Amino acid sequence: MAKQGKRLKAVYAGLDRDKLYGLAEAVALIKASTKAKFDETLEISMNLGIDPRHADQMVRGVVGLPNGTGKTVRIGVFARGPKAEEALAAGADVVGADDLAAAVQEGKIDFDRCIATPDMMALVGRLGKILGPRGLMPNPRLGTVTMDVKGAVAAAKAGQVEFRAEKAGIVHAGIGKLSFDADKLLENAKAFVDAIQRAKPTGAKGTYVRKVAVSSSMGPGLKVDTSSLAAG
DSSP states (O other), X not given: OOOOOXXXXXXXXXXXXXXXXXXXXXXXXXXXXXXXXXXXXXEEEEEESOOTTSGGGOOEEEEEOTTOOSSOOOEEEEOOXXXXXXXXXXXXXXXXXXHHHHHHHTTOOOOSEEEEOGGGHHXXXXXXXXXXXXXXXXXXXXXXXXSOHHHHHHHHHHTEEEEEOOTTSEEEEEEEETTSOHHHHHHHHHHHHHHHHHTXXXXXXXXXXXXXXXXXXXXXXXXXXXXXXXXX
């Protein structure tokens, strides 16, 4: 096993990684134990009782974090005419149609989230093999295929987070910077947990939320007592 450096030893000191913590206590401890020289992100992982290989057990969606993520998100929008102007006015970073599609095909993807108006999906659909693996393909279920371009851009800029279950049934997301106040981080954590619970698929059987853990970008993870989730 690799030896822990001084920084990691300092971070791990006083933390019981086998204990089940209440959500509020776990978030507060992670915030208090950060030792990195940059503003780390609070991350949450939830192991769900699902098999994402079955369509009726997929967990996917978006959640607007009440206090944002603390991360600057670059928004790309496929639109023409007035809707393109609306996107630019709303703060989109890259807006276009055939020109934007050509840039994507050349590997120039200067955005973290992608939004499209419905009439652009025939064009965007040709980019599926490029955008899909990067998690950037617009999807009406996620609110990224819409005529409300202004609202979609504003939501993405404000701290909207996408989530999707991995093959092992785990959903994971960064939910705020550790420079945030502890109560704001907790509010974000609760919002994410609530969104996952609301997204419970019809095909899920037995215990839905099996395990939960929170961690910092560079620090240890703490196990969360799932019975504390309702109360935080």
